[in-house]
Amino acid sequence: MCVALMAPIVIVVILAFSGDGYLRFPPTSLSLQWFARFLGNVQWQRALLSSLLIGVVACVVSTTVGFFAAYAFLRCEFRGKKLLLSLMIMPVIVPSIITAIAMYYLAGKLGLIGNFVWLGLCHAVIALPVVLLILLSALHAVDPNLERAALGLGGSRVRVFCRIVLPIAMPGVMSAALFAFLASFDELLISLFLAGVRAQTLPVRIWNSLNLQVEPTIAAVSAFLIAMTALILAAEAILRQRQTQRRRQTAI
Amino acid sequence: MLLLMLPAWVMLVGLFLVPLVLFFVRTFSDFDGTSAEFLEQARDLLFSQAYLTALATTNWISLIVTVTVLLIGYPIACYLTTATGIGSRLVVLSIVLPYFTSIIVRTFSWMVLLGEHGLINNTLIAAGIIPAPLPLMYNRLGVLIGMSYVLLPYMVLTLYAAMRAIDLSLLRAASSLGASGFYTFWRVYFPLSLPGVLSGALIVYILSIGFFITPALMGGQHDIMIAMLIDRALEVAVDWPSAALMSLTLLVVTMALYALYYRLTDIRRLIGAR
Numbered sequence: 442m443c444v445a446l447m448a449p450i451v452i453v454v455i456l457a458f459s460g461d462g463y464l465r466f467p468p469t470s471l472s473l474q475w476f477a478r479f480l481g482n483v484q485w486q487r488a489l490l491s492s493l494l495i496g497v498v499a500c501v502v503s504t505t506v507g508f509f510a511a512y513a514f515l516r517c518e519f520r521g522k523k524l525l526l527s528l529m530i531m532p533v534i535v536p537s538i539i540t541a542i543a544m545y546y547l548a549g550k551l552g553l554i555g556n557f558v559w560l561g562l563c564h565a566v567i568a569l570p571v572v573l574l575i576l577l578s579a580l581h582a583v584d585p586n587l588e589r590a591a592l593g594l595g596g597s598r599v600r601v602f603c604r605i606v607l608p609i610a611m612p613g614v615m616s617a618a619l620f621a622f623l624a625s626f627d628e629l630l631i632s633l634f635l636a637g638v639r640a641q642t643l644p645v646r647i648w649n650s651l652n653l654q655v656e657p658t659i660a661a662v663s664a665f666l667i668a669m670t671a672l673i674l675a676a677e678a679i680l681r682q683r684q685t686q687r688r689r690q691t692a693i
Numbered sequence: 694m695l696l697l698m699l700p701a702w703v704m705l706v707g708l709f710l711v712p713l714v715l716f717f718v719r720t721f722s723d724f725d726g727t728s729a730e731f732l733e734q735a736r737d738l739l740f741s742q743a744y745l746t747a748l749a750t751t752n753w754i755s756l757i758v759t760v761t762v763l764l765i766g767y768p769i770a771c772y773l774t775t776a777t778g779i780g781s782r783l784v785v786l787s788i789v790l791p792y793f794t795s796i797i798v799r800t801f802s803w804m805v806l807l808g809e810h811g812l813i814n815n816t817l818i819a820a821g822i823i824p825a826p827l828p829l830m831y832n833r834l835g836v837l838i839g840m841s842y843v844l845l846p847y848m849v850l851t852l853y854a855a856m857r858a859i860d861l862s863l864l865r866a867a868s869s870l871g872a873s874g875f876y877t878f879w880r881v882y883f884p885l886s887l888p889g890v891l892s893g894a895l896i897v898y899i900l901s902i903g904f905f906i907t908p909a910l911m912g913g914q915h916d917i918m919i920a921m922l923i924d925r926a927l928e929v930a931v932d933w934p935s936a937a938l939m940s941l942t943l944l945v946v947t948m949a950l951y952a953l954y955y956r957l958t959d960i961r962r963l964i965g966a967r
Contacts, residue, residue, distance in 0.1 A: 449802035536903020627795035
């Protein structure tokens with residue numbers, strides 16, 4: 442079963458190193474020609490740059506905004522918490538075609554189609570639910586008593602926040618940021634509608650080429666995206682491991 | 694303190710809620726003609742052959758995908774709750790890596806496998822099992838395979854969260870009282886996992902009915918789902934009222950199912966309840 446789940450991904454990665462002129466498995470020879478084509482092509486380069494730029498905007502905005510929201514969410518007592526959270530999760534539930542069209546409608550009226558920052562902000566909305574869920578569980582680990590103690594010792598709210606809460610929650614913040622970046626980096630539909638000609642991201646360019654013809658360069662781009670995902674997941678796993686280690690040490 | 698939530702709300706309202714509301718309200722209010730004409734056009738659209746067919750296709754595909762994903766995901770989730778060591782880590786990796794890989798990459802990889810000259814057809818022909826390529830893609834089968842692959846992680850993560858909460862000593866109690874392995878599973882474990890099954894099925898169904906990318910790339914002309922119809926109304930016909938009307942129906946159904954999901958589940962399970 443596991444093999445079947447991994448197979449498509451593994452095969453695409455192998456194909457990306459194919460030395461053949463078209464997609465054939467197994468490849469008869471190996472080469473880096475498709476990567477050379479991907480990274481040597483101005484349009485793909487530009488798409489990569491757009492993806493990175495938009496991803497960074499989405500990552501920074503959604504992590505910051507999400508962090509404050511998650512903190513307030515945990516520290517305040519109020520009714521209807523579950524309902525509120527379920528409303529904040531809405532961007533992943535509403536079919537993305539509808540979200541994309543609605544955002545396209547607004548961006549069109551505002552003349553913001555093809556605007557990197559705007560697209561980054563729209564991605565931040567999509568990433569927000571993931572960020573919130575991760576940060577809620579990360580901040581759950583911050584003992585409110587530590588904050589009370591620091592406050593009681595005369596620390597100001599801001600100081601306590603910066604010196605106590607943020608350092609303890611840092612690994613969680615980092616993994617939220619990583620996943621937010623990934624969510625934006627992989628997003629297709631909203632980019633498809635909002636990117637215009639200028640801000641085309643990697644997934645948008647893959648989509649455009651797939652609708653014309655399945656060519657091996659896409660395998661190289663896909664392998665690149667898979668590698669990005671794997672790297673980010675690995676970084677996140679290491680972060681989490683460190684966190685548990687640190688907890689164990691403090692427990693001793 | 695509650696003010697700290699303000700930026701998140703500004704973002705959600707300004708970039709999500711306002712566009713949605715504006716899209717519907719403005720599209721409907723921009724309609725040229727009387728409300729009677731509008732209702733007539735709405736009725737024509739919602740009872741048109743194309744729409745009804747897409748509706749049936751969407752529900753049918755979503756249903757089969759949900760069942761498929763449940764049948765495949767249940768044993769995997771079950772295994773994950775008990776397994777330890779390298780084997781379970783590999784399984785986790787094979788669920789999580791695809792989960793976070795771009796949908797378009799995952800769809801592309803299945804296109805490579807299932808195409809006319811794809812890996813599966815080439816292998817089968819080379820082995821002499823079939824004389825000509827099987828039609829595995831650009832039809833219903835392709836859509837079902839692609840969508841199941843994309844949605845499987847949601848099911849596994851939801852089931853896993855629910856199954857981890859099951860008290861395994863109940864199973865030992867059942868077998869010590871003389872219940873067979875199958876009987877223990879069917880009368881003790883399965884009923885206890887049922888809430889997870891329900892919420893997993895719901896979330897997969899909710900995500901299925903709004904699916905666009907995979908069916909658009911891997912489907913044939915008989916596999917038009919609602920989301921594709923909406924896209925076509927806009928891209929091909931530039932017909933905003935129709936697109937808005939179909940979006941509204943899809944949105945209402947999605948919200949109704951989400952309300953049901955909300956009653957059944959702790960939302961944190963969406964990411965596997967860490």
